Structure formats: structure tokens, C-alpha cells
Amino acid sequence: MKKLQLKNDSVENRFSVQTKCIDAIIIKDGFSGFEINHKPFKGACCGCTSKTCASYSEEEIYSEIFSAFPKNPSKRVCPTDAITFKNGYAYIDSNLCIKCGLCVHRCPYAAIQFSLENNTCSINTARNSIFIKQSEIEQTKDILDLKTKPRKILIDNIPFTFADTLSKKLETYSNRYPDLSEIVVRNTLLNLGICCNTNAAGNNHNRIEFFAECEDYFIIGESQISNADTLSVTRRILDDLAVLISRYQFEKDKLIPLAVVNGFPNKRTDFYEVIEDINNVIKVQVVTLSYHALFVLNLFKPHISVRHFKSFVINRTKDSLLSPMKRIIEKLEDIDENTNGIHYTPIK
Template sequence: MSDFIVHKGRRAAGTFARHYGADVTDLHHEHGKRTAIMLADGRTGAGTCLGCDSAPCMEKDDSELTLFGALDAFPGDPSCDVCPTRAIYWDNENAAACVETGDCIGCGLCVSRCPYGAIRLGDGLTALVETADPDGLVIAGPTKREHPQVKRSGKIATLNAPAAANLPRTIAALDDARTTLLVRNLLNEVGLNARTRRRGDTNMRIDAVGFSRRERPFVAEIETGVGVLESPRGLLEDVAVLHSRYGYAVDGIDPVSIILSFPNVRSEYYQVIRDIEKVLGLRCRTITVGALVTLLWNCTKLDGFDGNTFTVGAGTIDLADCLGLDDAKLAEPYSGAFRPAK
């Protein structure tokens, strides 16, 4: 059971231990600095933890796991946890969220989900929940409120953050359940309506399904180990299942491999993808978990997997451009990579 479930049992829905007295409208992340917030009444300053119930930094709302249309029947992982390692928990003494830094992999999910600017990657490595209020924005005492829709900008972390260099190793060390939770939550946070397979479900082979922001369905194979070479073949099976069991047209489905790092440029992986496109007309895409983290850190949405390149909403990352294997760029359709800092 997650720490948050315990927390939820203690406090009424919608309550805050303290509040700003006005909704947050804008939030700006800057690597190495506290998150700047702007309030609806014009006050500005550094964000701090308000000790909110139904804390979005820790738990997703059930409604966030809903899929559009026929895909809602896909047997997905019901976990509402945000943190893939359960490093974030409720600190009852201080009525605030807290992070066990030894368990934090610095993915930034909790940072991007707090609508009050309270969390940052403190040293570019692990999440830190701020509880000080240097700008005097906080009004003591509980209140009841809805979480606001905030406009986010800036960078949670830059690619030279230590977490970036560590992620390939820390993600590779996660077990299957935590990896799929991480991937699902990253897909959701970069704007995709996605669900990952329920753990232990031997009847469902597809790792993840969902819709792009343009409402095209996709199927995904998540491979962070040695199975990368098999993922294009798995995608073919996934497309067949999505077509036959859920009724989506084959040419309307985007198959995507979500991997940790790209296989060697001379690997059979790329030839298999070319063969699939040539014979079946299906363009299998590949994106790294690091690319998803990069999008999240840059407060950038991924529109989808269709088109000639991955299309990125705010235009701050050209995924086709940022792909590199030993400094060599690969042409489409293999875009979407992230090179950790050396």
C-alpha cells in the first residue's frame, strides 16, 4: 500500500494544511533554483509545500487513468502511484510531502505534478520538497480548494544534471513493475492518454496502449533490457491485437518501442524496422525513456508518434535532431533519443 493511501485516510479530500490565499496561475522551473510561482492576485515568489490532500505529487486521480473509447477496456495497471520508486511520502509531523532521497531516481515526475511549485530537483539529482516560505506567500491554517490548472514553463533540470547521467543505470535497475509505472506516468505527463499492462496479466501481451494528442491510437513495447531487438516483432503482434480485439484500423495505429538506449547502429533492429515498413507499410517508432524524461524536464508536450517526425508542442526539442549514437545522427524513422551527459 502506498504511503499516500495512509495519508488519504487521515485527511478529508480537498483540504490543505496551509494555503496561498489565491490560486497559482503560472509556475516557472529553473535548474538549481526554487520554482517561481505567480498567484492570481499578482503576488509572486518561491513555491512551498501546502500539505494538500489528494496530493498530485504522490497519487493520480482515477480519472487520469481513463482511456478514450474502446481502449478503456484494456486491462491496465490500476496503480495510482506517481513515483516509480515510492520515494515520496507524507511527513505527518510537518504536514508536508517529503522525499527519501536514497530511493529517488530524479525522474522529475513529482516535480511536474505539484501545482504549487513546491518540489524541485534540489541538486539536479534528487527531488526536494520545499517547506520554507521566504516570500511570505503562505497563509497559515487549513482550507478547502480544487487544484488549479497552472501554466508551466522553464526547465526542471538541464541535461548536464547528475540525474541525467544516472538515469540509464537507475532505470535499468528498476524491476518490471516500476519500469512500466515510470513509463506510463511519463507518457501521461508529456500529454498522452496512456495505460500500461496490468502486472501479471498473462492474457495481454501489449505493454502499453493509448492515444496521441491528435487522438491516434498507439501500441507500445517497453524494453529496457536485452529484449530491445525483439520489440519490433512484438509491435506487429500488438497491432494485430489492437485491430482484432478493439476494432482500430491497422493503418491508423502507431507502433512504438520505448527503450532505454538505442541498439548499435549496425544492429539488426533497424533492418527489421525497415523490413516491416517495406512489406507491411507500418512505421515502427522508437523513443527512449530518457527522451520522455527530457520532454518532461523541458515542460514540453509530445503531440504523438505519427507524421514524419515526432512533433513536439512547444518546439523546444526537435527529437529528430537530438538523436545521437556516438555522435552520428540517424535519419527518420528512428527519431527520439536522449544522450545522457558524459
């Protein structure tokens, strides 16, 4: 087997190791890398041929069930195209980067360094850690090996201001990237192992914004970055359900309608009324996630099942995702509910 080479003159880094020697991939604030014999080594970009940091493969976004639905052909990982390449090595344009974290788990060599504390995301190009310079076939095998390594997510603090920052960045960039919201939702679900596609721009035949397969259920839904138009989300979901059930004969019991919003609406608004109406009339429960909840799910990369998904229920009396999120990510300690339920307090 080819060796992973640590390219550095220091004694510590004059070290070569086979992928089987890597015990775990570590992700913590400002540090991504490998654990070898209980010692952490920062990952670095090796200019790999797969470039999984930049795009999903056709297989990752292929959906048999929804193959007839026109879909957004973009396979980009980064919603704002902040990742570029020079001589094959990846770089992140910090002006474009919205710190969504979607790229972080995509690099098999843990080269992407993401810090919530410092609000930064960059590629380690120092090449002073483990990196691989091999043929495509050898890289593919190493990537497969690396995928089997356990992940240690050691994020122990989500700064209180982070949700605000993310929320504002999404709003700032939504005009510049018209499909920003769909890409964030799609990529989060893809990163969680749920095959998701988004609608093609301008497709008026059916307007379902995103559709995904999870076990033998279908997650369909709508999202809205601007808080000014959150109410339209549930109305569009009602429209989606009508189209899928009446035109395409989907079984309603197999549908999980998902509303993604930037902040939970005021309890007196129609948002909750439409959710209640849908449940009362056709007995389908709409579930709701905030972009920040999606961000946290992506960061901790938990195993998520239909049972988990169905528990993201908010209504007039319950507008917190604390319990379902804690069931999925045990490390979460608390959520501040003063600001629309989207702030998480630091975790231990």
C-alpha cells in the same frame, strides 16, 4: 476569495496574495515556485488534500477505448514510491528517488524542488513561501486557478552526465520495481496530456505493454530498460499490431506503435530490420523514444500532438531524435550523438 499566505517574518515574505496575482509558475534548476509582480517565490508543501504529487486520479487514467484491457491498477506518480507523508506533508526519500522528474509538475503549489546540476529532488517544507491552508473546496478552486497560470520552464542546462545517471538508475531499480518501465512511460505520457494505461501484471490474454489515446490515434507499445534485450521490443510490437488489427479490428492507420529503449541499438541489429519489415509489409511506421527523451519531454512539458509523435522515427541511417525533439522544444540546442543519441548537450 481566500488568500494565499506567505508565512514568514521577513518583510518580503509578509505578503498575502490571491491566486489571480500569481503571473506564472516557474520551474528552473533547483527552484520551483511562483512569479508575482516579476518576483520569484519558492513554492512549499501546504499538505494539500489532493496529493497530486503522489497519485493520479481515476479520471486522469480512465480510457474508454481500452476499458476492456486489464490494466495495472497503480495510480502512483513516483515509480519507486519515494514520496511519503508525515502529518499530511510530503517528503521524498532520496535513497529511493531515481531523479526521474515525474513528480515535479504534479504539485500545484510548486513545492517540489528538482536540480539536475546537483542531482537532487526534494520537497520544500520550509513553509516560508506561499502556501495555502484551506478547506478542500477552497484548495480545489485554487488548484484550478493555478493550472491556468503559464509555466516558465527556465532549465538552461542539462548536465552531460545526467542521461547516464538516469539510465543506470533505471537499470538498478528495475529488479526491485517490476513495472518501473511501464510506469515511467505511462506517467510521462499522462504528464504530457495523453491518457495512457499499462497492462496488468500477468495478463496473458493480450500482452500489449502500454496503450494510449492521442487525438483520434492510438499509441501502443513496448519498452525495455535492459540494453541486453532491446531486440525483443520490436518483435513484441509486431505481436501487438497483429492482435489489435486481427482480433480487435483496430484500423492500422490509426495505430502509432512506440518502442521505448534505454539506448539506440547497433545499426546492424534486427531491431531496425523488424521496423523496416513492419513498414514494408503492413505499412505501419514504428516510432522510437529513449527514456532520456521521455525525461526531457516531461521536464519541458511541451504541447505534443500526433504529428509530433509520428516524427520520432529512427532507422539504420537515422538514429537521432534531434530534429523532432527540437521541433517540439525550441530551447533544445543540440544532442550529442556519440552515445546512442541519448545525451543532450547544454541548452542556452
